[in-house]
Amino acid sequence: MNDMPTPESIGLSREDLPNSYIGRSVPRPNVPKLVQGRATYTDDVQLPRLVHAAFLRSPHAHARIARIDAAAAMQVPGVVRVFTGADLAKVCDPWVATLDHLKGMKSAPQYPLPLERATWQGEPVVAVVADSRAAAEDGVAALLVEFEPLPAQLDMETALAPGAVVIHPQLGDNLVFTRTAEKGDVAAAMAAAHKVVEATFVTGRHTGVTLEPRSIIADYNRAEGTLTVHHSTQAPHMMQGVFAKQLRLEDGQVRVICKDVGGSFGIKVHVYPDEVAVAAMARILGRPVKFVADRFESFVSDIHARDHRIKGRIAVDADGKILAFDIDDLTGIGPYSVYPRTSAIEGNQVVNLCGGPYDFANYRCTTTVVLQNKTPTCQYRAVGHPIATAVTEGLVDLAAEALGMDPIEIRRRNLIRDDAYPYTSPPGMRFEGLSHHAALDKLLQMVPVDRIRADQAEQRKRGVHRGLGFASFIELTNPSPFMYGIGGARISAQDGATVRMDPDGSVVVMSGVTEQGQGTEGILRQIVAHGVGVPVERVKVITGDTQTTPYGGGTWACRGAGIGGEAALQSAIALKQQILVVAGAMLQAAPDSLDIVMGQVVDRDTGRERMPLAELGRIVYYRGDTLPKDLPRELVQTRHFITKEYPFAFTNGIQASWVEVDTETGMVKLLEHWCVEDCGRVVNPLLVDEQVRGGIVQGLGGALYEHCVYDEQGNLLTTTMADYLVPMSAEMPDMHVGHVETPTKESLLGAKGAGEAGTAGAPAALMNAINDALRPLGARVTEQPFTPARILAALSRI
Amino acid sequence: MINKQVVARGLLGLARGMSSMKWPAFGYARARSLQDVWRLQSEHGDGARLIAGGQTLLATLAFRLSEPTVLIDITQVPELRGVSVEAGTLRIGALTRHAELGRDELIARHAPLLREAVPYIAHPAIRNRGTIGGSLAYADPAAELPACVVALGATLVLASAAGERRVRAEDFFTGLLETALRGGELITAVEVPIATAATRSTIAEVARRSGDYAMAGLAVHLSLGSNGQVAAPRLVYFGVGNGPVLAKAAGAALAGRRLGAESIAAVQAALAGDLDPPSDLHGPPEMKRHLARVLTGRALSRFLPATEVAA
Numbered sequence A: 001m002n003d004m005p006t007p008e009s010i011g012l013s014r015e016d017l018p019n020s021y022i023g024r025s026v027p028r029p030n031v032p033k034l035v036q037g038r039a040t041y042t043d044d045v046q047l048p049r050l051v052h053a054a055f056l057r058s059p060h061a062h063a064r065i066a067r068i069d070a071a072a073a074m075q076v077p078g079v080v081r082v083f084t085g086a087d088l089a090k091v092c093d094p095w096v097a098t099l100d101h102l103k104g105m106k107s108a109p110q111y112p113l114p115l116e117r118a119t120w121q122g123e124p125v126v127a128v129v130a131d132s133r134a135a136a137e138d139g140v141a142a143l144l145v146e147f148e149p150l151p152a153q154l155d156m157e158t159a160l161a162p163g164a165v166v167i168h169p170q171l172g173d174n175l176v177f178t179r180t181a182e183k184g185d186v187a188a189a190m191a192a193a194h195k196v197v198e199a200t201f202v203t204g205r206h207t208g209v210t211l212e213p214r215s216i217i218a219d220y221n222r223a224e225g226t227l228t229v230h231h232s233t234q235a236p237h238m239m240q241g242v243f244a245k246q247l248r249l250e251d252g253q254v255r256v257i258c259k260d261v262g263g264s265f266g267i268k269v270h271v272y273p274d275e276v277a278v279a280a281m282a283r284i285l286g287r288p289v290k291f292v293a294d295r296f297e298s299f300v301s302d303i304h305a306r307d308h309r310i311k312g313r314i315a316v317d318a319d320g321k322i323l324a325f326d327i328d329d330l331t332g333i334g335p336y337s338v339y340p341r342t343s344a345i346e347g348n349q350v351v352n353l354c355g356g357p358y359d360f361a362n363y364r365c366t367t368t369v370v371l372q373n374k375t376p377t378c379q380y381r382a383v384g385h386p387i388a389t390a391v392t393e394g395l396v397d398l399a400a401e402a403l404g405m406d407p408i409e410i411r412r413r414n415l416i417r418d419d420a421y422p423y424t425s426p427p428g429m430r431f432e433g434l435s436h437h438a439a440l441d442k443l444l445q446m447v448p449v450d451r452i453r454a455d456q457a458e459q460r461k462r463g464v465h466r467g468l469g470f471a472s473f474i475e476l477t478n479p480s481p482f483m484y485g486i487g488g489a490r491i492s493a494q495d496g497a498t499v500r501m502d503p504d505g506s507v508v509v510m511s512g513v514t515e516q517g518q519g520t521e522g523i524l525r526q527i528v529a530h531g532v533g534v535p536v537e538r539v540k541v542i543t544g545d546t547q548t549t550p551y552g553g554g555t556w557a558c559r560g561a562g563i564g565g566e567a568a569l570q571s572a573i574a575l576k577q578q579i580l581v582v583a584g585a586m587l588q589a590a591p592d593s594l595d596i597v598m599g600q601v602v603d604r605d606t607g608r609e610r611m612p613l614a615e616l617g618r619i620v621y622y623r624g625d626t627l628p629k630d631l632p633r634e635l636v637q638t639r640h641f642i643t644k645e646y647p648f649a650f651t652n653g654i655q656a657s658w659v660e661v662d663t664e665t666g667m668v669k670l671l672e673h674w675c676v677e678d679c680g681r682v683v684n685p686l687l688v689d690e691q692v693r694g695g696i697v698q699g700l701g702g703a704l705y706e707h708c709v710y711d712e713q714g715n716l717l718t719t720t721m722a723d724y725l726v727p728m729s730a731e732m733p734d735m736h737v738g739h740v741e742t743p744t745k746e747s748l749l750g751a752k753g754a755g756e757a758g759t760a761g762a763p764a765a766l767m768n769a770i771n772d773a774l775r776p777l778g779a780r781v782t783e784q785p786f787t788p789a790r791i792l793a794a795l796s797r798i
Numbered sequence B: 001m002i003n004k005q006v007v008a009r010g011l012l013g014l015a016r017g018m019s020s021m022k023w024p025a026f027g028y029a030r031a032r033s034l035q036d037v038w039r040l041q042s043e044h045g046d047g048a049r050l051i052a053g054g055q056t057l058l059a060t061l062a063f064r065l066s067e068p069t070v071l072i073d074i075t076q077v078p079e080l081r082g083v084s085v086e087a088g089t090l091r092i093g094a095l096t097r098h099a100e101l102g103r104d105e106l107i108a109r110h111a112p113l114l115r116e117a118v119p120y121i122a123h124p125a126i127r128n129r130g131t132i133g134g135s136l137a138y139a140d141p142a143a144e145l146p147a148c149v150v151a152l153g154a155t156l157v158l159a160s161a162a163g164e165r166r167v168r169a170e171d172f173f174t175g176l177l178e179t180a181l182r183g184g185e186l187i188t189a190v191e192v193p194i195a196t197a198a199t200r201s202t203i204a205e206v207a208r209r210s211g212d213y214a215m216a217g218l219a220v221h222l223s224l225g226s227n228g229q230v231a232a233p234r235l236v237y238f239g240v241g242n243g244p245v246l247a248k249a250a251g252a253a254l255a256g257r258r259l260g261a262e263s264i265a266a267v268q269a270a271l272a273g274d275l276d277p278p279s280d281l282h283g284p285p286e287m288k289r290h291l292a293r294v295l296t297g298r299a300l301s302r303f304l305p306a307t308e309v310a311a
C-alpha cells in the first residue's frame, strides 16, 4: 500500500483543507435521476432470452417434503422448467454459516432449495421458471407438493429444554452459540451494592422492509464460462465470491453488477437461498433468470432481526455510581445461521455493547443463540445496538428511580469522561475517542428540560400523562477484519478507490463501496472534488461493478464514508499530486508551488490562475510529444484503505424523546425527539442529519409498531403492509439533530459511521419516555413493541 | 411425529395466498349502463366480478384469493352516480368516492356523520378512488362507512336484472365479509333520512396509525331534546365483531334518559352484553371491549353542554 499523506505531510491542519466541499450540504448527484424515474434498479435491466422464477414456499413451519409432482405445472403455458432441491444440488454446494472466532458456533448446511425438510414457513421449496413472472406463478399454483407436517420448535425459551424439537438432528441440539464476557466480580459488587434493580426486556422480531425488494438476474454464458449477476446488494464483491464458491466457479468467472438500490438496511448483505437458486438455475439453463421478491415473499424470506429476551440487573452505590451490570440475553435465529456473517453476531454485539457509554468495573453478559422454526434472523440496521441500548438505558433509569435521582444526573455521574481516552470497556471494546459529556451538554442546550418538566407537571393535573426519556449510546462503525475476517469469512474490511482525470479535466472515481439510496455516491463525489480540486459537477462516481471497481467490502456497518471515503480521499490527493507534477513540467514551476482550485492549476501562494485542467488534459492525452520524455503522466491513481489501530471506530451520542401516553387507549403520541451524535468528521451535514432522522424513525418503528407476529403453528401473520406496521410520517415527531465532532485519527478524513446512530438509541429513549409518563401510575413497559395492548395491560386496564 | 398428511397445491393450499402477488389473467369490460352490467353478467356468469374503486378488490386479486374471469368496471354507469335530496331523503349514489363524501355540501348538511368519517378512511390517494358502494359491499368489519350507514338508519338500494329492492342497512351486513347481496345484484345507492335540528352524530376510533383500519371504533347517531333527553340512540361499533355491531343494550340504556355522566356510565356497562369481539393482531377481546367503553365515553361526551364536560 502506498504511503498515506497526513495533514502534516501535506502541510495543512485538518481544518484548513483547501477549497473544501467537506462539511458542506452539497446536493446528491443521483437525486434527479431517482426522482425522475431514470434510475436502473435490477428489475429495470432487460436482457434477451430472459426467464422469470417464482417459488413455491413452505406453508408449514416444519415439514417433510414427501413428494413433488411437477407434471401439471409443466403443462402451464409459458413454463420452461421446474427445479427441486435435488436438481440444484447437482451444480450448487450447500453453505454453513459459522465464524471461527465465535468459539463453538455451529449451524447446519443450507441448500438453495431444501432436500428433505422445510424448516420455516416461507422457505423456498420448489422453483418454477417461465416466460413471465405471471406464468411462473401459474406454474407454482399447479405444482403438487405433499408435505408431512412435523412438530415445530417455535419458542426460543424451550429450544434447549428436554423434549425440544431438534431442528437439525445432526447438530445434537438447537444451540448455535453461547458466550459470556466477564470482568471484575459481579457477584461481590451486587452483594455490596446500595441498590440492585432488575428487569426483563423483550425486543420484538422485526424486518427491514426495503422499498425495493430483493432482486436478482443471473445470466450464465456458456460460451464464455461466465456468470453475470445483476443484483440489488450491499456487497458486490462478497457476492461474487459466494456465487463462485457455491457454483464451483473461479471468482474471476463471476461478475456482479449492482446499479441503483432502493434501500438495504442490512437486508441485502446476506446470502439468500432463493437468490443462489436463481444463479444455479441460470448456470443450468445457460440463460438469464430473474427473481424479484414480492412484498409477501419479502416478509417471509428477508432476514428478520432482534428477536431477543434479555434479563438484566444493575448495581449502584448510594451516590448513583454504577457498580455492575449482569445481563443474560437469549435470541432465536430461525433454523439456520445466515451465511456468511452468521446469526450469532447480533447476540455477540449485545455482549460487547451493554453498558457501553458508562465507566464501571464489574460486568457479566451472556448471550445464548438458539434455533427455531421461524424466518432466519441476521444483521439489520444497527445490529444489536438498539437491544444493548434499551437494556442498558432501561436499567440506568430503573436505578435512578430506585435512588430517587434525576435521569440526567445519573448519566452525568457515570458516562465515561471525555478525557479518559483511549479507554477499554469491560467487555474489551477499545474506544479511541468519544464525547459523551460534550454530547450530553449539547443535548441539554437543545432540549428545554425545565419547560418540559413544568409542562409535564401541569398536564398531569389535567390527567394528561407526558414523559421525557433519555438514552446514551455507542455505535460500532468502520469495522476492521476483527469483525468477520478473523472468523474466516471472505468479507473485505479494506476498500479501494480509483480516481482518474480524463482529457476534458473531468474526474471519474470508481469505488468498492456502494450506494443504497443513502448518498454514498454524493459524499464520494464531494471528497474527490475536494481532494483533486475540481468543482463537484466535474466528478462522476462509479460503484457496484466487480469488474470495474477496486475490490472492497461494500456498504455495511457504517463503513461507506469512513473506509470508502478515506480510500477516495487518498487516491484523489495522489491524483492531484500527479497532475501537479505534469503541470510543473508544463509551466516550468516546482509542483509544490502549484495547487488546483476549482479545476484550475493556480499558484499556491497567490492563487493566480495558470492553466485549466482541460488544457493539461488536452496536452497529456493528445500532444504527449510536447512533454519531457521521462515525465510520469498517468492521470489515474488507486489507493486502498483499512483501519489498523483500532478494531472498530466507535461513535457515540445521546437521544431524548418526549411523548404523551393516552392512558385510556394505550396510544403513544410522539411529541418531539432529539439526537446529538458524534460521527467524527461530518462530510455532508444534510446527509448525516437525514441518516440520523431516518435511523430514528426506524428505531421508533421497531419500538412502537413493527412486529413479525407468529401464531402457535409458526404461521407468520404479518405478511402485508396492512399487518406489519411501519412508521409513517403522520405519527413521527419533529426531530432535532446536533453534532459533536471527534474525528478518528486513523484517517485523514476523520469520518466515522453515521447511519445507525438514530436506530441505536431511539427505542431506548422512547421506552424511557413512556415509562416516565407511566411512573406515577405505577406502570412500566419493557417489551417492544409498546403496543396499546401492552400499555393497557401494564396499567391494569385490561 | 407426523400429524397428518396435507397436500398443498401451490398457493391454493396455503392459508394466505403464499407466493403470489401477481393478478391471475382476467378480462376487463366497461359497462356504460345498468343494462350493460346485466348483459355482461349474463355473458360471463359466476366468473364476473364488479370493480368500482378497486382499492380492495385489486389487492385481494393480487393475493389470488379469488380468480374471476372478467372484471366489470361499473365506474361509468350513470345510474350509480350523484348525491341528491328528495322528499326528506338523501340519496348517495354507490359510486360516490370517499373524498366526495368529505366535500359534498348536501352530505355536510344532511348527513354530517359521513363527512366526519372520511378522514379516518385510509389515505387521500385511496379516498380519491374508493367508493361508498365498494366499501359497503366488501363489508370489512373494521371499516367506517358500514357502521355509519347503520347508525344513520340508512336503506340500501339494490338492483339486479330482476329489478330493485331496498334493504335496511342493519339487515344488510350478515356476517364476516358477508352481506345480503344476492348473485347478480349490486348496490345502486344509499338512502339516508336527513338530519333534523335535534340530530347529533359523531364518530370516534382508535387506530394504530392514521389511516389504518380501526382497532375499535364507534359511530353514534341520536336525537337530543332541548331538555337533554336522548331519543332513538343508535350506537354502532366497528372493528370489534364480524361487521358493524348495533349495540342494542347500550342503546336501551340511553334511550329516554338525560345525557350525562350517569347515563354514559350506564351505556358503558350495558355494552358488555352487546359486544363479543374476537382477538386480532392488535390485542385480546378485553382490550377491544375496554376501547369500546372508552370511545363510548368520549363520543357521547361531545354532545354534553360545555359546562358539563369539564369534570
Ligand SMILES: Cc1cc2nc3c(=O)[nH]c(=O)nc-3n(C[C@H](O)[C@H](O)[C@H](O)COP(=O)(O)OP(=O)(O)OC[C@H]3O[C@@H](n4cnc5c(N)ncnc54)[C@H](O)[C@@H]3O)c2cc1C
Pocket (backbone or CB within 6 Å): B049, B050, B051, B052, B053, B054, B055, B056, B057, B058, B059, B094, B095, B120, B121, B122, B123, B126, B129, B130, B131, B132, B133, B134, B135, B136, B137, B138, B142, B143, B144, B145, B181, B185, B186, B187, B188, B211, B212, B213, B214
Ligand atoms: C391501504 C388501504 C387502507 C385502507 N384503509 C381503510 C380504512 O381505514 N377504512 C375503510 O373503511 N376502508 C379502508 N380501505 C378500503 C377502501 O375504503 C376501499 O376503497 C373500499 O373498501 C372499497 O371500495 P372500492 O370502490 O375501492 O371497491 P372495489 O375494490 O372496487 O370493490 C370491493 C368489492 O365490492 C364490490 N363492489 C364494488 N362496488 C359495488 C357495488 N356498487 N355493488 C356491489 N358490489 C360492489 C366489488 O365487486 C368487490 O368485491 C383501505 C384500502 C387500502 C388500500
